[in-house]
Amino acid sequence: MHIKRSPEEIAANRARYEEHQKKGLEFAPKALPGKSPMPAPEIAADTILHREIIPGGWYWWTRVKTNETLRISLDQGFSTLALVAWNAADTSERLNLPDTVKLQWTTGLGKGRVIFSDMGKVMFSIVEDSSGAHDCLMGGSTEASNTAKYGDIITRNARDNFVIAATKLGLDKRDLPAALSLFAPVRVDADGKFFWNPALLSGADYIELRAEMDMIVAFSNCPHPLDPSPSYAPNPVTVTRLKAETPAADDLCRTATAEAVRGFENNAFAQA
Structure with a gap:
């Protein structure tokens, strides 16, 4: 049932939210850095585990160990790559974007931010990021969104790709969390509508995600529903898995926000 709220109630709710947000952001111990430099630095060959x-249009899944890093890079032109993830030891724990947004008071994911699970633990740290153009609100494409955009031509979509990946992993479509779409410059305008802001992209963008637990990660390389291109023509995307390195005690992602500090405390408690 839809409940219509008065302008006064909406304004009061917004003011209450902004007050909580202000307190949360003021408690942040460190300022977050800007975007990572372009072009992406070369990767030492002896650190590469797999590329x-x-x-x-296709998908892929992999297992990652704690402190390994995934570099995801647009080496062959623009594309949006969606991902979902599960705790390898207990797949009932999975990526949780609503909590990631709420706990950090922002939908803008970039260097220094973390990505939470549905159990309040940190799954990924964003250790490098050249764009900050990632969508944690809309999710990936579906058969219906592709048909509406491209007509009756046969195209692959993120939802079906993730269902296939989950099935191969012994999981079910009910085990799929909302997908994070990397290199998807989705923002919200003053009227609360989603829009695509290509100015956020730099070209051959990249992001590096450090695993904060052993995980299974699935990817789908399909156009985002808001991608303005009228053609279904996603370019290949490179995913490079790098050897684990123990983070420093003052690691930015572990210390930049109070929420991240609590999330890592939950990680440590679970491992004790």
């Missing part, structure tokens, strides 16, 4: 090039 996968995901063709346009």
Whole structure:
């Protein structure tokens, strides 16, 4: 049932939210840095565990160990890569974007931010990021969104790709969390509507995600529903898995916000 709220109630709710947000942000111990430099620095060959090039329209999944890093890079032109993740030891624990947004008071994910699970633990730290153009609100494409955009031509979509990946992992579509879409410059305008802001992209963008627990990560390389291109033509995306390195005690992602500090405390408690 839809409940219509008065302008006064909406304004009061917004003021209450902004007050909580202000308190949360003021408690942040460190200022977050800007975007990572372009072009992406070269990766030392002896740190590479695996490199996968995901063709346009396709999916891939991999296991990652704690402190390994995934560099996801647009080496062959623009594409949006969606991802979902599960705790490898207990797949009932999974990526949780609503909590990631609420706990950090922002939908803007970039260097220094973390990505939470649905159990209040940190799954990923964003250790490098050249764009900050990632969508944690809309999720990926579906058969319906592709049909509405491209017509009756046969195209692959993120939802079906993730269902296939989950099935191969012994999971079910009910085990799928909302997907994070990387390199999808989705923002919200003053009227609360989603829009695509290509100015946030730099070209051959990249992001590096450090695993904060052992995980299974699935990717889907399909156009985002808001991608303005009229053609279904996603470019290949490179995913490089790098050897684990123990973070420093003052690691930015572990200390930049009070919420991240609590999340890492939960990680440590679970491992004790």
